[in-house]
Amino acid sequence: MAVGQHPTTITVPLAAQSYPIVLGPGSLASLAELLIAQGIRADTRVLLVTNPEVERHYGATCRRSLEEAGFPVQTLVIEAGEDQKTPATVALIHDAAFRHRLERGSLIVALGGGVVGDMAGFAAATWLRGIAVVQVPTTLLAMVDAAIGGKTGVNHPGGKNLIGAFHQPKLVLIDPAVLHTLPEREFRAGMAEVIKYGVIGDPSLFGDLEAAAQRDPLGGLANRESVGTGLLERLLERSASAKARVVAADEREGGLRAILNYGHTLGHAVETLSGYGTYLHGEAVGLGMLAAGEISLAMGLWRPEDQQRQRAVIAAAGLPLAWPALDPQAVLACLQGDKKVRSGRVRFVLPTAIGAVEIRDDVEPEIIVLALERLKPPQSGA
Secondary structure: OOOOOOOEEEOOOOOOEEEEEEEEEOHHHHHHHHHHOOOOOOOEEEEEEHHHHHHHHHHHHHHHHHHHHHOOEEEEEEOOOOHHOOHHHHHHHHHHHHHHOOOOEEEEEEEHHHHHHHHHHHHHHHHHHEEEEEEEEHHHHHHHHHOOOOOOEEEOOOEEEEEEEEEEEEEEEEEEHHHOOOOHHHHHHHHHHHHHHHHHHHHHHHHHHHHHHHHOOOOOOOOOHHOOOHHHHHHHEEEEEEEEHHHHOOOOOOOOEEEEEEEEHHHHHHHHHOOOOOOOOOHHHHHHHHHHHHHHHOOOOOOOHHHHHHHHHHHHHOOOOOOOOOHHHHHHHHHHHOOOOEEEEOOEEEEEOOOOEEOOOOOOOOHHHHHHHHOOOOOHHH
């Protein structure tokens, strides 16, 4: 931990297994200490799963902390990218678990972004019918969303995250200092999930984002420097706390937790139909939030000025604003394969005000198509 810094601990209070989210600059070097505080013995075998870029910057720090405390550690480096989020990559993690003789008391540590976290978590959920996993997110998106809540999984050609399991971590360790090496495009993608929390239930958080956006409408939220250290740490804490509250109230997405899918239903369609990796997850979610806002406008659920406020903040984060050239009928067909479909009805999370949403299953196909048309870039004249 950095000198003079004390970590913030946010508890995810679950009936079966509560766990902490530890947030603090420099906390990565304290990984072993935090594991021991969670009751994990220092002779526990650890498989550290990461990707090449994160390994280059932070792999040695993690291993040093673990090995100095007595943890036997092996490292598996897997390729990064949404297109790598497949059962075949999970099989590589299972193979490493077998080679390193991971037992039911062993531990997988996921060091990376949402792709690494999802796959390592799913591998942990399925190895020996479930072993412990610790999430150490290194992207903004994973810090505020993907690493918290126990959703794990991989993609299927027919849709995103269709193969997966709920498997809660023992610990989530968030070190904001690792964002110094995060590419700006990845940072912008993570801001989409932060904006999501403001729209679905935290108007004060949205106000903080809006104030930063108004200071610099074209880039005030687009990189770590423009956001600033103080605001960034507040955004991390508020977003993680919001996710923790919703997960505690609805661990397996039986009701309330569905609001966390704001922007994701149509965002997943963008990812699937464009080809995984064309749009980053957060970029697609930003488009999905704009589309949901247009649907709400068409249904009379919220005001044009609210949609404009949302659009301005998304623009200030440097996220795409124009719906891609996708066949509307292909989009509608893709929506039918979404995990949230119930009795053939697609469930949308739709905004009614900044800080409030509804879950609706009565959105007609023509309204969806109209909403997407409104987001297409204007055609240039001949």
